[in-house]
Structure formats: C-alpha cells, structure tokens
Amino acid sequence: MLTILLLAALAQAPVPAADDLPGDEPDADTPAVVPPLPVASLPPATHELFERLKGRVAQVRIIERRSGTRSSIGSAFFVSTEGHALTNYHVISDIVHHPEDYTAELVREGKDSEAIPVRVVDVDVVHDLAVIRQDAPVKEWFELAPKEPPQGTRLYAMGNPHDLGTTIVEGTYNGLVQDALYDKVHFSGAINPGMSGGPTVTGDGRVVGVNVSTMGNQLGFLVPVAHARALVERAREVKESSPSALLAVVGSQLLDNQQRITERLLAAPLPTQQLGEYHVPGRWLPFLKCWGDTPHEPENPYTVTNYQCSSEEDIYLSGEHRTGVVAYDHAYVSSDKLGALRFSALYEATFSNDPGGVDATKDDVTNFRCRVEFVKVGGVPTRTALCLRAYKKFPGLYDLALRAATTNASTSGVQTSLTLAGFSADNARALARRYLEALAWTK
Amino acid sequence: MDEVIFLEVLEADEVHARHRLDRFPVTVGRGYSNDVILDDPKVSASHLRIERTEDGRLVLRDTGSTNGTFRVEPWARLAELELADDARVAVGDTVLRFRGRAHVVEDTRVTAIPVAPQVRPFERPFAFPAMLAVTVLTFLLREYLTNYQKTDWGSLALAVVAPVFVCFVWSGLWSVASKVARRVFHFGAHGTIGSFGLLGLLVIPLLMGVITYSLGLGAWVRWVSLAGYLAWVGFILFWHLRYVTRTEPRRLIQVLGVILVCFGALTQADSLLGEEDFTSSVDFDRTLLPPAFQLVPSKPVDSFFEGTQKLQEDVDALAKEKP
Numbered sequence: 001m002l003t004i005l006l007l008a009a010l011a012q013a014p015v016p017a018a019d020d021l022p023g024d025e026p027d028a029d030t031p032a033v034v035p036p037l038p039v040a041s042l043p044p045a046t047h048e049l050f051e052r053l054k055g056r057v058a059q060v061r062i063i064e065r066r067s068g069t070r071s072s073i074g075s076a077f078f079v080s081t082e083g084h085a086l087t088n089y090h091v092i093s094d095i096v097h098h099p100e101d102y103t104a105e106l107v108r109e110g111k112d113s114e115a116i117p118v119r120v121v122d123v124d125v126v127h128d129l130a131v132i133r134q135d136a137p138v139k140e141w142f143e144l145a146p147k148e149p150p151q152g153t154r155l156y157a158m159g160n161p162h163d164l165g166t167t168i169v170e171g172t173y174n175g176l177v178q179d180a181l182y183d184k185v186h187f188s189g190a191i192n193p194g195m196s197g198g199p200t201v202t203g204d205g206r207v208v209g210v211n212v213s214t215m216g217n218q219l220g221f222l223v224p225v226a227h228a229r230a231l232v233e234r235a236r237e238v239k240e241s242s243p244s245a246l247l248a249v250v251g252s253q254l255l256d257n258q259q260r261i262t263e264r265l266l267a268a269p270l271p272t273q274q275l276g277e278y279h280v281p282g283r284w285l286p287f288l289k290c291w292g293d294t295p296h297e298p299e300n301p302y303t304v305t306n307y308q309c310s311s312e313e314d315i316y317l318s319g320e321h322r323t324g325v326v327a328y329d330h331a332y333v334s335s336d337k338l339g340a341l342r343f344s345a346l347y348e349a350t351f352s353n354d355p356g357g358v359d360a361t362k363d364d365v366t367n368f369r370c371r372v373e374f375v376k377v378g379g380v381p382t383r384t385a386l387c388l389r390a391y392k393k394f395p396g397l398y399d400l401a402l403r404a405a406t407t408n409a410s411t412s413g414v415q416t417s418l419t420l421a422g423f424s425a426d427n428a429r430a431l432a433r434r435y436l437e438a439l440a441w442t443k
Numbered sequence: 444m445d446e447v448i449f450l451e452v453l454e455a456d457e458v459h460a461r462h463r464l465d466r467f468p469v470t471v472g473r474g475y476s477n478d479v480i481l482d483d484p485k486v487s488a489s490h491l492r493i494e495r496t497e498d499g500r501l502v503l504r505d506t507g508s509t510n511g512t513f514r515v516e517p518w519a520r521l522a523e524l525e526l527a528d529d530a531r532v533a534v535g536d537t538v539l540r541f542r543g544r545a546h547v548v549e550d551t552r553v554t555a556i557p558v559a560p561q562v563r564p565f566e567r568p569f570a571f572p573a574m575l576a577v578t579v580l581t582f583l584l585r586e587y588l589t590n591y592q593k594t595d596w597g598s599l600a601l602a603v604v605a606p607v608f609v610c611f612v613w614s615g616l617w618s619v620a621s622k623v624a625r626r627v628f629h630f631g632a633h634g635t636i637g638s639f640g641l642l643g644l645l646v647i648p649l650l651m652g653v654i655t656y657s658l659g660l661g662a663w664v665r666w667v668s669l670a671g672y673l674a675w676v677g678f679i680l681f682w683h684l685r686y687v688t689r690t691e692p693r694r695l696i697q698v699l700g701v702i703l704v705c706f707g708a709l710t711q712a713d714s715l716l717g718e719e720d721f722t723s724s725v726d727f728d729r730t731l732l733p734p735a736f737q738l739v740p741s742k743p744v745d746s747f748f749e750g751t752q753k754l755q756e757d758v759d760a761l762a763k764e765k766p
Contacts, residue, residue, distance in 0.1 A: 299593050338591055340733035346591035348731040354724065362721035366761035369754045370727035374659055376741035381734070385727045386751050390758040398758065401725045410733045425755045433748055 058106040075159040075198035078141035083134040087197030099243030122235040127227040131235035145206040159195025179286040191220030251394040262427040276332040278414040279440040302335035321364040323422030334412035358421040400428035445543030453538040468494040485535030501526040571634035578642040640679035659739040
C-alpha cells in the first residue's frame with residue numbers, strides 16, 4: 001500500500017529550456033512568482049532554488065485543542081497573495097471530521113514561534129487535496145504550471161519529512177500512472193512521510209504536482225497540478241466555509257465520484273474468465289489489477305485456485321476510514337479425493353474466509369445487514385448473500401459485500417466475493433447484479 | 444398445656460433431637476445431673492428448669508445461667524416464661540422448641556406416581572457403556588467428516604478421549620451429589636444421562652443447521668435453536684436431579700424452567716435490548732452442504748435483488764440511530 005507523506009521539495013536545475021512552458025511567461029513585475037532564469041543558463045543549482053523557494057513552503061500542524069499541542073504534521077505551500085495554501089486532504093482530515101477537537105496552524109521554516117492559525121476553505125477528497133487559508137496576505141507564493149511537463153523532466157519535491165526541517169529532493173517526472181482509477185503522477189524520487197502536501201516544482205519553480213504518497217524507494221506519487229488548479233480556482237470563490245458544509249462537500253464529491261465509476265463500469269462489457277468448469281467475471285476495466293494463484297500442496301486432498309481483481313487504490317476519508325474501492329475475488333475449489341460431505345466442510349470453510357474488508361470504524365459506518373438465499377444464476381444454483389452497510393456521515397453512500405458459492409456439483413464449485421465501498425445503494429446493486437450474472441457453468 | 448410435651452433441639456429449623464417430657468420439673472443444662480443434656484459450650488451446667496404450676500400451666504425458669512435464656516420472637520431475655528404450643532427459646536447457640544401432643548402437623552403430601560417404581564431407562568444394565576459408545580462414535584464421525592486435510596490421528600484420538608473424559612468427570616460430580624443426598628452413587632444412571640446430554644449438544648446444532656439450510660429458513664431459526672438448546676439442558680438436568688433430590692417432578696420442572704428462562708434471557712440480553720457491538724465483518728449463515736440437501740427451489744436473480752431493498756431500509760435506520 002502507499003504510504004502517505006508530508007512535504008515538499010524543491011529543485012534545482014531543470015533541463016535547459018524544457019521548463020519554458022508556453023503561456024506562463026513569468027511576470028517580472030510580480031515579485032510573488034519565482035523570477036525566470038537566464039535563458040540558456042545551466043540548470044540552477046539545487047541550493048539556489050531552495051533559497052528562493054523555502055519561504056513559500058510551510059509546515060501544517062494539526063493542533064488537538066485539549067492537549068494544546070500538535071497531533072500530526074504535514075506540508076503546505078502558498079498559491080495566492082490572499083493567503084491560500086494547498087495541502088493534502090489527508091493532512092487536514094481531522095479538522096473536517098472533528099472541527100470541535102482540532103485546529104490547524106502554519107509554521108514557516110525557522111519561525112517556530114510564529115505559528116499562524118489557518119482554516120480549511122475547500123477540499124477535493126477524491127484527489128486528496130485541500131485549500132487552507134491564513135488571514136494575513138502573503139508576499140511570496142508558487143505559480144501552478146499550466147500543463148504537464150514532458151516525461152523525464154527533472155523535478156524537485158519540497159517538504160518537511162519526519163519533521164526534520166524543510167528539505168528538497170530531486171527526481172524525475174514519469175507521467176500519469178497508467179490505468180489508475182484516480183489520477184496520479186509517478187515521480188521517481190524519495191518522498192517521505194511528512195512531505196505530504198508539499199509542492200513538486202520544475203527548475204524554474206512552477207508547481208507540477210502535490211506530494212501525496214510513496215511506495216517505497218524512489219517511487220513517489222503526486223497529485224497532478226490540473227486538479228490543484230481547479231480546486232484553487234474554486235476556493236477563491238468561497239467566502240465562508242463551515243465544518244458541516246465541508247462534510248457536505250466531501251459527501252457530494254464522493255457521490256459524483258461513485259457515479260462516474262459506476263457509469264464507466266456499466267458502459268463496459270464484463271469479460272469472463274474460465275475457472276474450472278465455470279466462467280467468472282474477469283478484468284472489467286483496465287484500472288482493475290488482477291492476480292491469480294493455485295497453491296501447490298500435494299498433501300492436501302483438494303486444490304483451490306484463486307483469482308482476484310482490485311483497483312488497488314482507495315480514497316482517504318479519515319485515519320480509519322477508506323472508500324472508493326472496487327475489488328473482487330474468486331476461488332475455484334475442487335477435489336477428487338474427498339466425499340460429498342467432507343468436501344462440503346471444506347467448501348464451507350473457504351466460503352467463511354472473507355477478503356480483507358475496507359477500513360472503517362463505528363463512527364463511520366453501521367454494521368452489515370445481509371440477505372442469504374438460494375439463487376439461480378444463468379441456470380446454476382448458488383448460495384448467494386448480499387450485505388449492505390450505510391455511511392453515518394455521508395447519507396446515500398453504502399458499502400456492499402456480495403458472496404456467492406455455486407451448489408450444482410458435489411465435489412467442486414466456484415465461490416466469488418465482490419466488495420464495493422462508497423457507492424449509492426442503487427448503483428451498488430446494479431453493479432452487483434451485473435457481476436453476479438456474469439457467473440456461468442460451461443457444461 | 445398438655446401433660447406431655449416435646450422438647451425439640453433445633454438446628455436451622457431441622458429437629459436435631461427430640462425429648463419427650465411427661466414428668467415435671469425437668470432440668471436442662473450441660474451438666475450430667477440434668478434430665479435434658481445440651482452439648483453447647485455456651486449453655487451453663489444448670490441452665491433452666493421447667494415446672495408445672497398448681498393450676499396446670501407449664502413455666503420455664505432460668506436457674507441463674509451465665510449467658511441467659513432468650514425468647515426468640517420477639518427477641519427478649521427472660522427469667523421466666525409460660526410455655527405455649529410452638530414456643531421457642533434460645534440458650535447459648537441452641538434453639539429449643541416446645542410442642543404439645545395436640546400440635547397439628549401439615550397435611551400429608553400426595554405422591555405424584557402412586558404406582559410401583561419402574562426400572563428407569565437410564566438404569567438398565569449396560570446403558571452407560573452403550574450410550575457412551577454411541578456418543579463417542581458420533582464425535583468420531585463428526586471429526587472425520589469435517590476434516591478435509593489429510594487424516595489427523597491426533598484430533599481423531601482427541602475426539603474419543605475428550606467426550607469420555609467429560610462424561611466421567613460430569614457423572615462423577617453428580618454421583619457425589621447423589622451419594623450425599625440419597626446415600627447411593629447412581630453412577631451408571633448419571634453416566635448414561637451425561638453421555639446422552641453430550642450427544643444432544645453435538646447433534647442439535649448440526650440438525651438445526653441442516654434443517655435451516657435445506658428449507659432455506661430465515662434468521663428466526665436462531666431463536667428456535669436457543670430454545671431447543673435450553674430445553675435439552677433442562678431435560679438433562681431434570682434427570683440428574685431426579686437421582687439427587689426427592690423433590691416432586693412437577694416442582695422440579697417449574698424450578699428448572701424458571702432458571703433456564705432467566706439464563707437464556709441473560710445470554711441474549713444484548714439482542715433483546717437492541718444493543719449490538721460494532722463489527723466490520725459480514726455476518727450471515729455460511730453453511731454449505733451437498734446439492735442433495737437443498738430442498739427448496741432457487742430464486743431467480745430478479746426476486747433476490749428486489750428483496751435486498753429491505754436491507755437498505757434496515758441500514759438507513761441503523762445509521763439514524765444515536766451513536
């Protein structure tokens with residue numbers, strides 16, 4: 001899984017001229033933007049870039065009111081003279097969910113004693129972005145790049161990893177991650193916890209992405225700047241924002257997002273995959289990553305073949321709650337040594353194995369309610385269970401779990417399990433139904 | 444008062460010793476010169492004396508005892524007491540009761556079974572070994588059928604040893620109770636009842652599971668299972684107790700019924716009060732059996748999904764509840 005990080009980096013020399021993107025001629029009269037480099041100069045030294053930019057990056061501290069001290073940290077960077085700053089949604093999610101328990105403040109490098117209180121103005125929960133704002137105007141800010149740089153461009157990520165102070169990290173731009181459910185940029189550079197919410201800039205100091213997560217060594221992810229630009233534009237329009245309005249914004253963004261995913265899935269034909277004598281749902285859309293395995297244990301008088309698909313991505317709602325997941329798996333169980341009764345004990349045991357669900361707590365969701373029946377799917381009798389649970393903070397959103405086991409043969413069968421997190425009940429049912437009906441017997 | 448009275452030495456309302464008094468005066472105390480001797484260290488050697496007065500009344504007098512003589516109801520120290528029927532006095536740690544011949548006793552209790560005692564099924568010869576064998580075989584079969592890995596001799600051995608051990612310990616405890624209360628061990632009967640009970644504890648849930656699956660019954664079966672379980676436990680305890688106490692069967696059933704209903708209600712308190720712990724697991728009946736066990740027809744996909752509308756209403760109601 002991706003781990004989240006905080007902060008930002010900065011950079012050093014871009015590839016010559018490559019950063020001179022059309023349409024963003026720096027305005028020499030505005031001291032706020034980074035001054036352009038001399039044409040045809042060598043790439044700027046990283047230390048020069050850092051000197052120019054470090055004042056525009058700040059540390060976000062989430063302050064727990066009762067203890068009066070920070071409960072988590074992240075990075076942020078200014079994007080307007082009015083004091084707007086961009087960060088990750090996951091950095092400030094505590095404030096969205098528990099405004100009565102948490103506040104946020106910004107601390108600039110080297111000015112520990114001058115913490116400035118900030119408020120959350122707007123969020124983009126699907127792309128993990130948030131705009132926060134301080135009341136005082138800002139003299140220096142970052143310009144957002146108008147378009148994506150070419151692959152291979154040298155970039156500089158800035159931030160405050162592990163609270164070690166503002167840092168700059170070099171890496172390269174590797175384009176949007178292929179077949180991802182939620183857009184993200186692959187950055188080959190070390191992004192570390194604490195750098196979340198920091199900017200990644202080109203050599204001339206324009207932001208091309210927001211640090212969001214890492215998958216280990218030199219493999220980092222950024223939110224594409226296009227989403228950041230859209231959010232900043234929207235946030236400038238926002239006059240007042242109350243915490244409950246933010247929750248409603250998150251809810252409507254989740255509803256829009258699940259509608260988009262549902263439409264994409266329902267518009268695509270559901271390919272099937274052969275598993276034993278059965279057809280089961282295969283890779284529905286490219287954003288699903290599928291894996292298969294048959295453990296070979298000669299001592300066991302049976303075999304189980306697994307096939308699983310998952311978006312391998314989720315949407316962060318709070319420390320304990322994820323959503324926006326599509327995942328399913330199949331297990332083909334067969335035996336030529338076990339009798340019908342002993343096989344049914346095995347079949348029952350594998351049916352009782354649930355795939356890891358989606359994280360959530362008592363405050364986020366209700367318990368599941370299930371309906372289990374014998375259902376005839378395309379001529380095959382199955383034992384099918386459909387379970388739903390509702391989101392407590394976001395009315396209209398549900399998690400669905402579908403489990404089905406074929407019961408037409410006495411010593412073989414296929415079991416399948418579908419998990420949908422964060423869908424409307426109708427969409428979840430429509431998807432579950434399309435999924436279940438893809439099940440078939442080939443004999 | 445009657446010319447003959449009985450002095451009863453009580454211990455927790457049970458008569459510990461009874462003395463017929465027909466000649467007065469009578470002396471009571473710890474010393475061997477008394478007519479009635481009490482082995483209570485708190486009673487004086489010469490403690491009290493009972494005399495008949497000229498007009499025929501019986502009077503109890505303390506003869507200067509160290510710790511005194513007390514009337515029980517109401518509690519009061521006394522030097523002298525005119526005895527009435529059922530009078531009680533306390534001396535030291537001993538309570539004395541006085542009753543005349545005219546004292547009315549309770550009605551005779553009517554026995555429920557006015558027939559010659561039969562040989563009960565649990566007492567037949569070889570009932571215990573036969574029942575134990577059936578139970579052990581059932582456990583073995585269950586172990587064999589539910590093991591889908593390669594044969595595990597250890598767990599098969601355990602399937603034999605565990606029920607035997609449990610039966611012997613359980614029946615042993617009941618036998619001791621019988622010995623204490625009825626002076627007979629009845630080990631064979633207790634063993635038969637115990638192994639029969641164990642068999643039921645294994646078979647009842649299996650049977651309920653099969654019936655629920657085959658007929659496609661709903662979640663309400665849980666309550667039937669619970670009731671069946673409690674009834675079975677009640678049945679087993681009833682027969683064990685029949686060998687321990689002389690209580691009338693009808694009364695025994697009433698007492699057991701009340702106890703088991705309370706016990707059942709306590710174990711289900713959570714769901715009866717509508718309280719439910721949060722769980723992120725998916726909770727439904729996972730039973731799967733061979734195709735031949737399905738006795739009800741499969742539903743079409745349409746009607747299955749129509750039925751799930753209700754789930755949405757259920758979880759919406761849950762979401763609205765106060766956290």
